[in-house]
Amino acid sequence: MNAPRRPIAPPDSSAPADASQRYHFQAIGETRQEPVELAEECALAIAYNGISQAVMMVSPADLEDFVVGFSLGSGIVEMADDIYDIHISGTGSGRQADVEIASRAFWKLKEQRRQLPGNASCGLCGVEALEQALPQLPVMPVAPLPPAHWLDDLRQRIAEYQPLGRTCGAVHAALFMDAQGEILLGREDIGRHNALDKLIGALSRAGHDVAGGVAVVTSRCSLELIHKVQRAGIPTLVSFSSPTGLAAQWAQRHNINLIHIPHRSPPRVYSTAAGTAEDQR
Helix, strand or coil, X not given: CCCCCCCCCCCCCCCCCCCEEEEEECCCCCCCCEEEEEECCEEEEEEECCEEEEEEEECCCCHHHHHHHHHHHCCCCCCHHHEEEEEEECCCCEEXXXXXXXXXXXXXXXXXXXXXXXXXXXXCCHHHHHHHHCCCCCCCCCCCCCCHHHHCCHHHHHHHHXXXXXXXXXXXXXXXXXXXXXXXXXXXXXXXHHHHHHHHHHHHHHCCCCCCCEEEXXXXXXXXXXXXXXXXXXXXXXXXXXXXXXXXXXXXXXXXXXXXXXXXXXXXXXXXXXXXXXXXX
16 A cells, blocks of 8 residues: 555544444433433454454544554554555444455465464463464664653643544544654544554554654553554554553563653653663662
């Protein structure tokens, strides 16, 4: 997919179409109904070259961004050019994404599927599944930490990139700051992984350079989010909730700047650029 680079546009202050709908509620003991906007979700079935791969619960907006980001962030393709076509179909609570990918990527995907053990009640099981959860990813070059003033009032500044969150809540957001500290774009979704996938997909489709940039997530940071920014080549991840211990360890070992911004404390940096693991404790 060789989409032309799109110019940076100001954020849309309105929630995406179909992402929320009007409902009504009534307080306990009251008969009058009040209107409220609630975030919608739908089941998105994803198939690669005609083979079903996953069904994800997502917010029904920016679905092509999600498919591209999911494909990149999950390691199904190594580059966006391996995605030849995306066709989204369906309406309401059930959607379908038919994705055409390069033969080499499809062969790798089929090999991974062949090696996976059968379904079991305990979830991920077996050596192959653990290798999927803890992939061998290259260590990134050490990148400098973003200047401290980039993080000033970040919680407040990103509000304009969260139209769905302002309207009805119940969603996570992921944003990208470029190498000059400017917020370029943001994406929202009911799932924290999905929001980051949509962001990565949007960056890839727009042709934005992620070198020296910062991804920001409003959720807690688990290992999967580290993997996604690592595969995308983004050197710094900022989260508004605490990272897991494994996420911090992985970030330090792979030269990813991981920064947690607590509600009422200064930013906490887990990064080789800021010192050793012992220095961070």
